[in-house]
Amino acid sequence: MTKIADNVNPHIYEKESEREITLEEHDENIVDEFDEREIFDLIRNINDPEHPLTLEELRVVEEKNISVDNKENVVHVNFTPTIPHCSMATLIGLSIRVQLLRALPSRFKVTVQVSEGTHVSEHAVNKQLADKERVAAALENNNLVQIINQCVAT
Amino acid sequence: MGKLELLQTLNGHKGIAWNVSWHPQGQVFASCGEDKIIKLWSKEGQEWTVKTVLVDGHQRTIREVTWSPCGNFLASASFDATTAIWDKKSGQFECNATLEGHENEVKSVAWSPSGQLLATCGRDKSVWVWEVAGEDEYECEAVLNAHNQDVKKVAWHPSLDILASASYDNTVKMYKEDSLDSDWSCIATLQSHESTVWSLAFDKTGDRLATCSDDRTVKIWKEYKPDNQEGVIVNDRESVWKCICTLSGYHTRCVYDITWCHETGLIATACGDDIIRIFKESDDSDPNAPTFELLCTQLNAHSQDVNCVAWNPTGNEELLSCSDDGEIKIWKFSE
Numbered sequence: 001m002t003k004i005a006d007n008v009n010p011h012i013y014e015k016e017s018e019r020e021i022t023l024e025e026h027d028e029n030i031v032d033e034f035d036e037r038e039i040f041d042l043i044r045n046i047n048d049p050e051h052p053l054t055l056e057e058l059r060v061v062e063e064k065n066i067s068v069d070n071k072e073n074v075v076h077v078n079f080t081p082t083i084p085h086c087s088m089a090t091l092i093g094l095s096i097r098v099q100l101l102r103a104l105p106s107r108f109k110v111t112v113q114v115s116e117g118t119h120v121s122e123h124a125v126n127k128q129l130a131d132k133e134r135v136a137a138a139l140e141n142n143n144l145v146q147i148i149n150q151c152v153a154t
Numbered sequence: 155m156g157k158l159e160l161l162q163t164l165n166g167h168k169g170i171a172w173n174v175s176w177h178p179q180g181q182v183f184a185s186c187g188e189d190k191i192i193k194l195w196s197k198e199g200q201e202w203t204v205k206t207v208l209v210d211g212h213q214r215t216i217r218e219v220t221w222s223p224c225g226n227f228l229a230s231a232s233f234d235a236t237t238a239i240w241d242k243k244s245g246q247f248e249c250n251a252t253l254e255g256h257e258n259e260v261k262s263v264a265w266s267p268s269g270q271l272l273a274t275c276g277r278d279k280s281v282w283v284w285e286v287a288g289e290d291e292y293e294c295e296a297v298l299n300a301h302n303q304d305v306k307k308v309a310w311h312p313s314l315d316i317l318a319s320a321s322y323d324n325t326v327k328m329y330k331e332d333s334l335d336s337d338w339s340c341i342a343t344l345q346s347h348e349s350t351v352w353s354l355a356f357d358k359t360g361d362r363l364a365t366c367s368d369d370r371t372v373k374i375w376k377e378y379k380p381d382n383q384e385g386v387i388v389n390d391r392e393s394v395w396k397c398i399c400t401l402s403g404y405h406t407r408c409v410y411d412i413t414w415c416h417e418t419g420l421i422a423t424a425c426g427d428d429i430i431r432i433f434k435e436s437d438d439s440d441p442n443a444p445t446f447e448l449l450c451t452q453l454n455a456h457s458q459d460v461n462c463v464a465w466n467p468t469g470n471e472e473l474l475s476c477s478d479d480g481e482i483k484i485w486k487f488s489e
Contacts, residue, residue: 106458106479109407109426130368130408131322131350132459132478133217134304136170136188137233137259137277140214 005050007083013059016044033070034104036063039077042103043096047151049088058082060092065115073107075100078115085120093129094138095151102152156432156449156489158473162202164482166193171476173218173462178225180468185482186216192230192240194247195482202484211238211249218262223269231263237274239292250290255282255297262307266315271295273317275305281319281329283338296338300327307353311360312416316341318363320351326365326375328395344375346397352409358416363395366409366423372433374399374444384442399444404431411462417469420487421446424460429453430475432487449489456481 019037024030040063044056055061065078077096081089093112100110112129114122128134138144169188176183182196182205192208212232219230228240228247235258239251257278264273272284272292281298303323310317317329326344331337349368356363363375376398378386388394407426414421421433432450439445456477466472471487 127322127349127368131304133261133306134277136215140233 006086006088007050010051010053010058010082012053012057015054015056016040016063034068034075034108036066036068039066039068039075039100043077043099046092046095046099047153049091049095049147049151055079055092055096061096073109074111075104075108076111076113078113080115080118084118089114089119089121089125090128091147091151093125094135094144095148097129097135098139098148099152156434156487158430158432158450158452158455158485158487161472161484161486164195164202164484165480166476166482167191167480169480170215170478171461171480171482172215174464174474174476174482175219175221175228176464176467176474177221178223178467180466180470180472183464183474184219184221184228185476186219186230187476187480188215190214190216190232192216192219192228194228206247208240208247208249211240212236214259217260220263220265222265223267227265227269229263229265229272231260231274231276233259235260235276237263237272239290251292253282253284253292255294256280261305264308264310264317266310266317267313268315271310271315273308273310273319275308275319277304279303279305279321281305281308281317281327283317283329295331296329298327298329298338298340300329300340300343301325306350309354309356312356312358313360316360318354318356320354320365322350324349324351324367324369326351326354326363326395341392342395344395344397346373346400347371350408353411355412355414355421357414357419364412364414364421366412368408370402370405370407370409372401372405372409372412372421372423373397374401374446376442398442399446401433401446404448405429407459410459413463413465413473415465415469415471416467418465418471420449420465420471422463422465422473424463424475426459428456428458428460428477430455430460430463430473430485434489450487452485455485456483 046055067076097112113126167187167189171187174185194206214233230238237253238249256276259277275281283296284292287293301321305321307320328342347367354365375395378394380388411424430452433446436445458478464474473485476482
């Protein structure tokens with residue numbers, strides 16, 4: 001991409017350590033429910049569309065902004081654009097949605113939203129990300145899918 | 155309390171099953187989806203089976219299919235920006251006309267009650283009215299740009315050439331042709347929903363309209379004609395549509411579709427919480443402030459979002475539904 005990044009000099013944060021695997025999780029007889037950390041691990045390494053950095057390093061995604069309800073089959077992810085007028089917000093949200101769509105069982109209802117008060121077009125971005133028909137249409141666009149695949153590739 | 159009995163589950167489509175449509179006689183139905191194919195189903199003994207598969211009509215997702223009122227034509231709206239018209243004049247179903255003009259995804263297609271007009275709408279924010287101009291010929295009568303966002307659904311009044319459209323801009327609009335200069339224009343804007351209006355359905359008389367939305371409500375609207383007894387103020391001698399009832403607190407996620415049976419008066423909704431719900435107007439309902447009772451809540455009707463519900467037009471209380479899980483289900487309702 002020849003376009004200059006919206007946020008030329010973003011703040012870079014430290015990465016979390018790897019998840020510690022408990023004895024319980026090694027026990028095949030215990031059902032491991034999905035938890036926030038697991039969702040975080042699925043999306044932390046998504047690449048930013050503009051910088052050679054992960055969404056975790058830019059603190060776009062954080063474990064504390066994820067909630068999971070296994071009983072209700074609901075996953076909710078809030079993400080935080082690095083700057084309030086980030087033009088990539090929809091693309092980042094779409095990458096998160098696609099990654100979770102591919103990785104999670106289909107019973108889960110995934111909601112991806114901009115963290116409240118962190119983007120000028122928060123409402124418009126959220127509405128677009130929540131519209132599954134528009135998401136389905138976007139995912140039939142090969143150019144866009146290629147860009148998303150580059151983002152989610154690790 | 156009513157009950158929905160599952161009659162049959164059909165492996166409809168690979169990927170999302172977006173829409174199902176009954177043939178006007180209620181013996182056949184069509185389905186479509188993400189896999190770009192249309193399937194025609196009919197009953198053999200007790201079992202519904204695929205009779206015909208229509209392929210190669212579209213390059214992308216087929217969002218909606220609709221039969222003409224005479225039952226001889228099937229229209230399909232696709233994300234590939236075209237609408238195809240299928241018929242079996244040659245003995246087999248073939249695509250004999252393609253309506254082009256929308257800039258991108260076509261979301262919905264509907265036939266007028268006479269079968270002489272077609273309406274399409276799409277993400278380019280426009281609604282197009284087409285006239286059947288001859289065998290396999292369709293002419294664009296009007297391009298209506300009243301909405302300022304993605305248009306999700308079009309539906310015709312059951313007996314008049316009045317068209318309604320529902321949009322991502324949270325409104326519903328009505329259109330008709332001016333008899334003097336034969337120009338189509340928007341005659342009403344129905345404003346009350348707080349998010350995308352996904353679908354709409356007229357009742358039998360066409361005096362009332364039900365709409366469903368991403369705001370998790372269903373609304374019932376009533377037409378007040380000029381000089382109405384209720385004293386509702388009407389400007390420009392055009393009817394006013396007022397929201398006379400909001401069903402809120404029933405749906406827990408986006409309501410994707412609504413169907414209002416013209417024989418039984420029952421309303422069914424398709425919801426993103428995987429549930430099918432059925433409502434009935436109360437016996438003592440006030441026409442200007444009606445009440446509707448929830449008769450049935452079919453939990454886990456599908457394993458994913460329910461995208462479409464359709465009552466059998468014969469009024470036999472059969473209901474079709476389809477889902478993101480690719481399945482089509484046939485239900486029998488009993489009160």
